[in-house]
Amino acid sequence: MAIINRKFFRNYIMVIMLLGLTTLVFHCKNGTKESEYFNPQVLATHGNGEHFVGSKTCMECHRDIYNAHLNTAHFNSGAIADSSNIKGSFKEGTNILDLNAVEFQMLKNGEYFYQHTKIKNRSTEIPPSKFDIVIGSGVRGQSYLTWDNDELYQLQASYYTPTDSWVNSPGYPTYYDEPRPIRDACLKCHITFAKSVEPSPQGNRFDKSQMIYGIDCERCHGPSAKHVVFHRENPEALEAKFTLKIEGLNRQQRLDLCAQCHSGPRSIVLKGNSFSYFPGEDLNQYSKNVDNSNPDQKLDVHGNQYGLLTSSECFKQSATMDCSTCHDPHRKERGNTDYFNSKCISCHTEGETVCSNTVMDKHIKANSCISCHMPTTPSQAMMVQLDRDSLETSFNIRTHLIAIYNKDMWRD
Numbered sequence: 001m002a003i004i005n006r007k008f009f010r011n012y013i014m015v016i017m018l019l020g021l022t023t024l025v026f027h028c029k030n031g032t033k034e035s036e037y038f039n040p041q042v043l044a045t046h047g048n049g050e051h052f053v054g055s056k057t058c059m060e061c062h063r064d065i066y067n068a069h070l071n072t073a074h075f076n077s078g079a080i081a082d083s084s085n086i087k088g089s090f091k092e093g094t095n096i097l098d099l100n101a102v103e104f105q106m107l108k109n110g111e112y113f114y115q116h117t118k119i120k121n122r123s124t125e126i127p128p129s130k131f132d133i134v135i136g137s138g139v140r141g142q143s144y145l146t147w148d149n150d151e152l153y154q155l156q157a158s159y160y161t162p163t164d165s166w167v168n169s170p171g172y173p174t175y176y177d178e179p180r181p182i183r184d185a186c187l188k189c190h191i192t193f194a195k196s197v198e199p200s201p202q203g204n205r206f207d208k209s210q211m212i213y214g215i216d217c218e219r220c221h222g223p224s225a226k227h228v229v230f231h232r233e234n235p236e237a238l239e240a241k242f243t244l245k246i247e248g249l250n251r252q253q254r255l256d257l258c259a260q261c262h263s264g265p266r267s268i269v270l271k272g273n274s275f276s277y278f279p280g281e282d283l284n285q286y287s288k289n290v291d292n293s294n295p296d297q298k299l300d301v302h303g304n305q306y307g308l309l310t311s312s313e314c315f316k317q318s319a320t321m322d323c324s325t326c327h328d329p330h331r332k333e334r335g336n337t338d339y340f341n342s343k344c345i346s347c348h349t350e351g352e353t354v355c356s357n358t359v360m361d362k363h364i365k366a367n368s369c370i371s372c373h374m375p376t377t378p379s380q381a382m383m384v385q386l387d388r389d390s391l392e393t394s395f396n397i398r399t400h401l402i403a404i405y406n407k408d409m410w411r412d
């Protein structure tokens with residue numbers, strides 16, 4: 001009796017399980033879950049027709065890279081403003097930027113943040129501007145953008161990390177100025193993709209629904225919808241399809257990938273728009289810097305690591321050096337002295353040229369090659385005014401002109 005019962009019970013369970021399985025399979029094959037998995041949501045479409053799908057879709061197959069990338073300055077360089085990413089203070093007493101003829105007060109209202117403008121000795125009412133987009137991960141500072149319908153403007157108040165205070169945005173006068181329209185200039189280097197809704201490159205109107213914030217995977221690897229769909233449909237395929245093999249690119253192509261944003265403003269657009277260049281292509285066909293034809297004109301340290309590195313002996317006298325020789329683009333490495341030293345030593349080993357300096361400075365971490373050969377240097381291009389009484393202060397940026405410097409230039 002007990003045996004029959006148990007047998008019956010077992011069969012019963014099996015039938016239930018089979019039924020369950022069939023419904024599950026049926027559901028997956030025809031239901032929304034499956035169609036979403038094999039048709040990931042398109043976030044934006046590049047000018048060449050390829051679709052962006054965002055880094056969340058990369059996570060399931062590239063988990064380590066995805067997790068490491070979340071902590072990089074790149075990923076955090078441009079974002080929708082919220083309490084987690086605005087570094088400036090909204091607390092009474094530290095929420096003011098006081099300039100000569102104008103005062104800005106930063107106030108929080110509910111979950112939103114605003115810049116209130118008070119022009120001194122005038123009663124003109126200026127409506128508050130909302131903090132909509134954060135530009136800059138905050139290593140040295142941040143600027144903020146605001147939408148007026150689909151038009152984008154920069155706020156006059158910026159944040160400066162070294163003093164943990166509000167400052168006048170670089171280039172703004174010390175009186176109240178009309179909000180500065182943001183054309184693609186900041187966006188092209190600080191986010192992955194934006195679509196202008198005006199035919200002219202001078203416009204500051206964008207399609208809000210096609211903005212991809214942060215410098216994400218697809219800025220360097222290209223829009224990857226086809227790659228994702230292929231590998232989801234072919235989980236057994238071990239070799240990458242529909243993505244650029246960076247290892248297979250030549251040195252100039254690899255450098256161009258980073259030079260898009262690290263070789264000066266490149267404000268002259270020769271072809272398409274600021275987002276038309278596709279990794280692997282020849283960057284110089286798309287844009288170039290203004291040629292001031294002055295041989296004494298020094299390259300500025302801000303945003304021109306490409307120009308400086310390619311002027312260095314290390315680069316000129318080695319066949320393979322590119323940005324990835326010292327940087328893993330997926331990881332945050334700032335401050336990791338041992339890691340960077342090991343990169344220098346990988347070429348400058350004993351037997352080859354080693355450091356011939358015998359004088360060590362007690363202020364310099366004795367083993368940090370870069371404090372003497374790539375010292376931080378004040379930028380002439382990126383300067384801010386701290387308050388109404390101060391002169392402009394430069395951002396200090398690590399030079400990529402690797403060379404022998406005088407002792408007075410050595411700086412961690």
Ligand code: HEC
Pocket residue numbers: 053054055057058059060061062217218221224225227228231232237238239240241243244245246247
């Ligand atoms: C369903 C799995 C899957 C998803 C999702 C996926 N990939 Fe891949 N990807 C692979 C496989 C498999 C390879 C080949 C093995 C490897 O290199 O890890 C690969 C390789 C790559 C490579 C190296 C190409 C090479 O050979 O040099 C890049 C770059 C890449 N993927 C980018 C992305 C990006 C960006 C995303 C998200 C937009 C993404 N992948 C999403 C499966 C996937």
Ligand code: HEC
Pocket residue numbers: 072073074076077078135136137138139140188189190191192215219220257258259260261262323324327329332333334
């Ligand atoms: C879309 C433009 C863009 C591209 C492409 C790009 N970068 Fe950057 N990079 C930036 C910006 C903007 C910052 C400053 C980020 C911040 O702090 O807000 C930055 C910061 C960095 C930093 C400093 C990171 C830190 O921790 O402060 C390094 C190193 C770097 N980039 C290397 C590279 C390399 C190597 C490549 C090519 C593989 C590359 N970048 C490609 C725009 C770009």
Ligand code: HEC
Pocket residue numbers: 073135136137138139140141142143154185186187188189190260261262263264265266301302303304397
């Ligand atoms: C040609 C590319 C490029 C353009 C255009 C550009 N930036 Fe940057 N920006 C960079 C790079 C690269 C850095 C990283 C530091 C460096 O090399 O100077 C940076 C750094 C910054 C920082 C400091 C970020 C941090 O975390 O410390 C801020 C703030 C910033 N940029 C704001 C802006 C604004 C606002 C605009 C538009 C008016 C703009 N940038 C236009 C490339 C660019």
Ligand code: HEC
Pocket residue numbers: 055058062065066069074215216217218219220221246247257324329330
């Ligand atoms: C700043 C540009 C940049 C960004 C952003 C970026 N990559 Fe890469 N990626 C590279 C470069 C350059 C290489 C080649 C590295 C080398 O040659 O050492 C690479 C290599 C790869 C590879 C193959 C080699 C390996 O390490 O497995 C995969 C896979 C990959 N990236 C996936 C991703 C994913 C996923 C993301 C986003 C989470 C991402 N990448 C973001 C520039 C970038």
Ligand code: HEC
Pocket residue numbers: 313314315317318320321325340343344345346347348353369370373374402403404
């Ligand atoms: C890919 C190999 C490579 C790497 C990596 C490299 N160098 Fe070099 N470096 C060279 C070569 C080649 C030369 C020129 C010949 C020589 O002086 O040995 C050179 C030259 C130099 C010089 C002399 C420059 C001059 O103007 O006379 C200094 C200083 C130097 N490197 C420091 C460094 C430091 C510091 C690092 C790490 C941040 C570094 N190098 C990383 C290959 C490299």
Ligand code: HEC
Pocket residue numbers: 255258259262305306309314321322323324325326327333334335336337340343370374396397398399400
């Ligand atoms: C010889 C090694 C080496 C090479 C090659 C190299 N870098 Fe760097 N880079 C460094 C070191 C070292 C730092 C300082 C890191 C720190 O502060 O912890 C740095 C810092 C940076 C920063 C941050 C600068 C700042 O002051 O905030 C950027 C941006 C950057 N590199 C971009 C690039 C780009 C783009 C390339 C290729 C054109 C490149 N690097 C090639 C060694 C190198």
Ligand code: HEC
Pocket residue numbers: 341344345348353354355356357358359360361364365366367368369370371372373404405410
């Ligand atoms: C305290 C400053 C300082 C530090 C730290 C330092 N160097 Fe130097 N290095 C110098 C000076 C100064 C010279 C030029 C010495 C001379 O001409 O007598 C030099 C020369 C060099 C040269 C050129 C050698 C030649 O004779 O052409 C190389 C290569 C070099 N250093 C690499 C490195 C590396 C790699 C490290 C880190 C392991 C390092 N340096 C750390 C100050 C420094």
